Amino acid sequence: MSTAHVPVLLERVLALFEPALSDRPAVLVDATLGLGGHADALLSAHPALTLVGLDRDPNALARSGERLARHGDRVHLVHAVYDELPSVLADLGHRATGSVDGVLMDLGVSSMQLDVAERGFAYSRDAPLDMRMDPTAELTAAEVLNTYPAADLARVLRDYGEERFARRIADAVVAARAKEPFTRSGRLVELLYDAVPAASRRTGGHPAKRTFQALRIEVNGELAALGRAMPAALAALRVGGRIVVESYHSLEDRLVKRSLAELAKSRTPPGVPVELPGHGPQLRLLTRGAEQADEQEREHNSRAASVRLRAAERIQEAAA
Known part of the structure; x- marks a missing residue:
């Protein structure tokens, strides 16, 4: 694997998912599996984790399938775009709402496709x-x-x-x-x-x-698919579940920011002195703005130069 294939912000991704996945059976969706670098690390860190990996590129699925084969039946790979998440979960026997512990999106073109x-x-x-x-x-x-x-x-x-x-x-x-x-x-x-x-x-x-x-x-159709995928991914999270999104240009990051911010604010009408039941924030933001890779990682991994990471935790069930 070349340096271009090193997963971006890997240690930060692992740390953000740790509270949602550790010491329990858990389900995580890697919605942009690529070469499986993040997925492999998450599966290794959490022996009870089941991973659902999506990718629209069948070549990426084949290569990541080889990489993840050692994890056995804890891995389910699906040829799909991330906006197909609800139907993928349904086909695997999971509810589209409140059924997964984590969703990871590493957006944009993959290093394999560039190479x-x-x-x-x-x-x-x-x-x-x-x-x-x-x-x-x-x-x-x-x-x-x-x-x-x-x-x-x-x-x-x-x-x-x-x-x-x-x-x-x-x-x-x-x-x-x-x-x-x-x-x-x-x-x-x-x-x-x-x-x-x-x-x-x-x-x-x-x-x-x-x-x-x-x-x-x-x-x-990347932005259109992302616009459909973000609400679906957020709805799929159980309370305590977490989403981590890595974007590589401002258009993606802007859409992700809006999607997270919308659910991180109260829906109680202005002027009402107390929070109405069921109207509180559904998400807690885990990052202050968008996080970037440090200088050392940018020097060793060119793909990290433009990354913007945002993350959130579901704190209330999705609104019906």
Whole structure:
């Protein structure tokens, strides 16, 4: 395993889950299993733990399955996107509400997907414009670039990539695809170098970074799925259960922050002098804002550079 495959903030994740999982039979859902680094450590730390591992990438499931095989029947792996959590739990005999002790989400593209050039996630290497986390899905980055109208393409780049020059890039893509459809990432990177002003290239990082992020999010429907997955994950927690989410860009972190904050506040109407029964906070926030990796971890694990970790504990049953 390369340093890119080291689980991010592993010791912090273990510490946050410890009170919910220790010394008792417990169930944890790793909703983004990847290569199983966090899952392996959690299973090793808690001999009575049962793990449900989800991933949309069948290649990741196969590799993590090998890694976790030593834990035997305590591991249940499912090919699914994290917003399918309620149906996955139902299929395994668990209730969708109040039945699990922990949920872990390590969002974004996995190190394994970045490392395989043919998947097209990395702008540093010329590859087919694919970007599907699930290779069995239909939509690819090439299809987005070659078929979306300029206005829709600009919306994707602006909303998901926070790209200042979204319309300029979209118009350049539409003009270029009229001559020849896009098939490989190298040609797109060349276009982006030309479309993004030189002053922005000098100060704003690699000109392809934001566009590649936006295309990946669009192809995989990441934010829409996360928007459905967060309420489902929070509802699945029993009282005392904990959720830990690691995000890698501001759009994900913003959505996670809102989801946790909404359930961490009282629903008693303003002006009522006492807390109404059943209207108190459902969650207790376990982190002050978003936690980051320390300098040492960032130096040894490049994926930790942009991580933002948030965690919460369920303190009241989910509202009916």
